[in-house]
Amino acid sequence: MSPNIPRASTALQNLTVLDLSRVRAGPTCARQFADWGANVIKIEAPERLEGGDPIGGPRHAGDFQNLHRNKRSITLDLKSEQGRATLLRLAEKADILIENFRPDVKRRLKIDYPDLKAVNPRIVYASISAYGQTGPYETWPGFDQIAQGMGGLMSVTGLPGQGPVRAGAAVADMAAGLFAALGIMVALLERERSGEGQYVEASLLAAQIFMLDFQAARWLIDKVVPGQAGNNHPTSIPTGVYKTKDGQINIATTGSPTWTRFCKAIGAEHFLDNPNYASNALRVQNRDAMNADIESVLASNTSAYWIEQLNAQGVAAGPIYAIDEMFADPQVKHIGVATAMKTPDRGTLQVVRQPVSLSRTPSKVVMHSPERGEHTDEVLAEFGFSAGEIEELKKAGAT
Template sequence: MIPTLPLSGVRVADFTRVLTGPFATMLLGDLGADVIKVEPPGGDDTRGWGPPFQMGEGGRESSYFLSVNRNKRSVILDLKAPAGLDAARALVAGSDVLVENFRPGTLDRLGLGWDALHAEFPRLIYATITGFGLSGPYRDRAGYDVVAQGMGGMMSYNGDVGGPPLRVGVAVADVFSGALITQAILAALYQREKTGVGTRVDVNLLESVISLGSSQVGRYLATGEVPVPVGNDHRSIVPYGTVRCGDGYVNIAVGNDALWRRFCAALELTELGADPRFATNEGRVEHRAALDARMVGALAAFTRQELMERLDVAGVPCGPVNDLAEVFADPHVQGRGVAVTVPHPTLGETTVTSPPWRFDGEALPVRRAPPTPGQHTAEVLAELGGGPDTR
């Protein structure tokens, strides 16, 4: 374990719920911040999202909640009650960062908005996550991942050729927004070291999805061409994507002409390698359908293992299409310690993913299991100089 975690000494008042905000504050907790998760009476909505639930002698916990709330402490505060609001203000007073994902204006009405808090606590960094931003016609709309994926264009170019719009199977608008706001918070902490003053940063789901579109968006802006779904293929590189072999699927990434020649040699595809139509990537893109038709039969002769072994030896990037059971059985994933089992107050123990970074080669620890509702209320209120009646 590294001696001092990067954000050790930083306190985060976490007024977020569901996914985007909790994912962001989990990352801050992973980096060493003391994240105080403020939950309403009844807890974060995702505590009830299930099945599936993990069962233990002390109760059950939603797998959804467990997935994004490690390395935090939980307090229950009723922000509609004066005592709860006073406790929340005390928490903010002792915090470096406030993160919230309420609809615009909600915390302003409670006296916990940016203008009021910045005037009173000028060093506070105030991070806001919304569906559509703090201005514009859609400002007051609630934001959800599926809505953002659709409105941001992602569903129009994701999916099978000729198929209907398809949502990405992970809540990428939520998760990417959470990662972006974390990045902004880290930059704001660095800026505060130079200026002594906190700032407000904000991210919204819609613009995060548009940003995540990357090359698809860039292609449209450059050419006016509206991208359509191409399945697992790549619009500008061939072959690049998922291929079927005798007993399963493998992803290959033949990113240049040298790799193409090695690909053909490794699989003894002499005829394909000699075809002038396929000698360059531009030609392979132009003649994609013809190449795909000829590769189908050729690759069916190999098992998944045979295909990957040959391509590995040749240095052609490839990998199996795994289900999650195969992912966590993979010796590399196991060797990297991606899954970590930690003690839990009601479950006995639970398994979560580890923080995704290494510092000086060392993994960051899971210091705390995802908390039970209000598990740390008394502890945190005592630190703030209050008592349990402030809830």
């Protein structure tokens, strides 16, 4: 089935995705497929069933527009028998289904993996939950900040003694969505050999713990409980935020050769003769005194000057931007992170493109985020529903 719709890429144009997910983690997963050309069908509840504030934020706000581009939308009442039967009929021809209901909800609706596998053994069914599909917390509601706290991130974010601090971006949500997309791709590759789909599971909690990376390893292997280090790197010294004559910059110095280049770049070769700074271990031990010495040197010139000097000597350094400043940076403009999306109601908007590029099958933004149910009739027709069947579903309130 290859409907004649705009495709963001030719890379995944043979895939059809049913996206039942909401909020962020699931839609992030689905966006990975939409941006690479899959036929992604966002399945939403009819508006009458969603009272109060919209789930996932206002439809025409920037967040929703950035998250749901390149998808089409249909409405289905999955609590109705007709709506459930329609979903199963769609699933017969789909490759992927993505959902992030609480585990008990999809079982109650009878749209769990066994239900869909029965009609399509090739389907790859991906579930994204807060804490996992089983276990003591399986029915708990969960959101990004809860996972950040439970997953340890908030304990290592912020200044020493400050108390827990959430990261400024939805780390757990985004990671769970991206890992789920990776799992789906692995399952699709395996399907090429076996001919069978399978069940893919991701959770905000597991994704957040995985994202701790070396901080998790410090405990699991070395039995060190990491704490808050503020803007200082916990183990690589000196790495952190340093004041200059007119602001602050990031500097990252790893290993003795880089430390030597750093001292020469800022004209502080005498640091190399200080016995308190002779090794990384000593620099960790004397971090506060060393940072004060570094800032006394950096205070003599501007951020732009030091960034140029340090990078010229092979020492990583960069500005610390507000979001508007970041998008104005010449390198950010050069790599084209922001891309245009035409919308019927808000004109041309700028959204963030995929951060990875492919030479033959690049990703583009070709469709604005859809209105609720905007494509219900055309999608159902593409899946073989007759005009009479579509009308009957409308009369029954199933769409």
